[in-house]
Amino acid sequence: MMNTLPKSILGRTGLWVTKLGYGAMELRGTDHFPRLNAKAASAILNSVLDNGINYIDTSPDYGYSEQIIGEQIAHRRAEFHLASKCGCPIEEPDVPHDQRKPHDFSRANVRAGVLQSLRRMKTDYLDVVQFHVSPERAELETNDSVAELLKLKEEGKVRFIGMSGTMPQLEDHIAMNVFDVFQIPYSVVEREHEDLIHKAAQGGAGIVIRGGVSRGVMVKDAAVIDEYPAFLRPAFRARRQLWQQTNIDDLLEGMTPMEFMLRFTISNPDMSTTIVGTANPAHLLANVKVAAKGPLPKDIYAEACKRFPKMAAEQYLQQLP
Numbered sequence: 001m002m003n004t005l006p007k008s009i010l011g012r013t014g015l016w017v018t019k020l021g022y023g024a025m026e027l028r029g030t031d032h033f034p035r036l037n038a039k040a041a042s043a044i045l046n047s048v049l050d051n052g053i054n055y056i057d058t059s060p061d062y063g064y065s066e067q068i069i070g071e072q073i074a075h076r077r078a079e080f081h082l083a084s085k086c087g088c089p090i091e092e093p094d095v096p097h098d099q100r101k102p103h104d105f106s107r108a109n110v111r112a113g114v115l116q117s118l119r120r121m122k123t124d125y126l127d128v129v130q131f132h133v134s135p136e137r138a139e140l141e142t143n144d145s146v147a148e149l150l151k152l153k154e155e156g157k158v159r160f161i162g163m164s165g166t167m168p169q170l171e172d173h174i175a176m177n178v179f180d181v182f183q184i185p186y187s188v189v190e191r192e193h194e195d196l197i198h199k200a201a202q203g204g205a206g207i208v209i210r211g212g213v214s215r216g217v218m219v220k221d222a223a224v225i226d227e228y229p230a231f232l233r234p235a236f237r238a239r240r241q242l243w244q245q246t247n248i249d250d251l252l253e254g255m256t257p258m259e260f261m262l263r264f265t266i267s268n269p270d271m272s273t274t275i276v277g278t279a280n281p282a283h284l285l286a287n288v289k290v291a292a293k294g295p296l297p298k299d300i301y302a303e304a305c306k307r308f309p310k311m312a313a314e315q316y317l318q319q320l321p
Ligand SMILES: NC(=O)c1ccc[n+]([C@@H]2O[C@H](COP(=O)([O-])OP(=O)(O)OC[C@H]3O[C@@H](n4cnc5c(N)ncnc54)[C@H](OP(=O)(O)O)[C@@H]3O)[C@@H](O)[C@H]2O)c1
Pocket: 022, 023, 024, 025, 026, 057, 058, 132, 133, 164, 183, 209, 210, 211, 212, 213, 214, 215, 216, 217, 219, 258, 275, 276, 277, 278, 279, 280, 282, 283, 284, 286, 287
């Protein structure tokens, strides 16, 4: 087994995590994600662990993902930190994304969801549970949702609590000062949360980055964007356009665009891990190889920060003359 991936501490959790984590959403087998057979599911998840990745993120919302983790790697549970989400509807895994019931942050549903995650993944504890879909602070307070996660923590079913947060709610989430971990979208073409990532890290939280390779939309055929739900497409198109129109050829120095992008994300000093998703074993191996190289050289990172805007790609493109 090789284990050359750089690690960092996930903020105040003290967990030692590989800077390349694994996002298990691609295992969902619903919507536009193909259903993997047991052999393919076993191959990808065992390869994640064989390559030394020690942080896996999933959610009850990701179709069959939690079940597949339970079926394929529950026997290797001691080798990885496991994060899931809560507040998600309790439903069968095959309900399509657009037909799912709304999220419910009542204490009863938060508890039911965590217990379901434990059953599905055949484990006694989750290392991290994050509120999904960035609920407003008022909604969490009305439901007293955090208290339920803290109770689950006391019971040993959950080790640390987190928030999958985005603007505009994220600032309030940070101010609540209760979360050990934040999961936040970020990449070279999606830098709009960068200052809040810094603020959350300064407050002592561990930072889990999602979208760290911008779903591959800058290297894949543009048509791949049409497979995603309609509400996501404009931002994906804008990020692709921003990527294409920003000249970085002189910064690549032999790197592929994917290497540049993944190492840019890993260069963010506030980031603990980036949970890159893939169902493709070759992509997984390529990502491991790249992540093992660590951050971009300092001068290239600094120059990339000058060339790519901190504001949302859509907003940035609209204000160009
Ligand atoms: N909290 C939330 O609301 C939320 C929302 C979305 C995602 N997430 C979590 O974050 C994880 C990752 O997020 P994400 O899916 O948004 O973004 P991502 O990790 O930036 O992108 C994943 C996509 O990139 C492609 N990819 C990965 N490596 C590649 C490579 N070497 N070459 C070409 N394509 C490559 C994958 O396609 P292939 O399968 O073809 O490799 C996959 O479709 C998810 O799995 C999930 O755990 C959380």
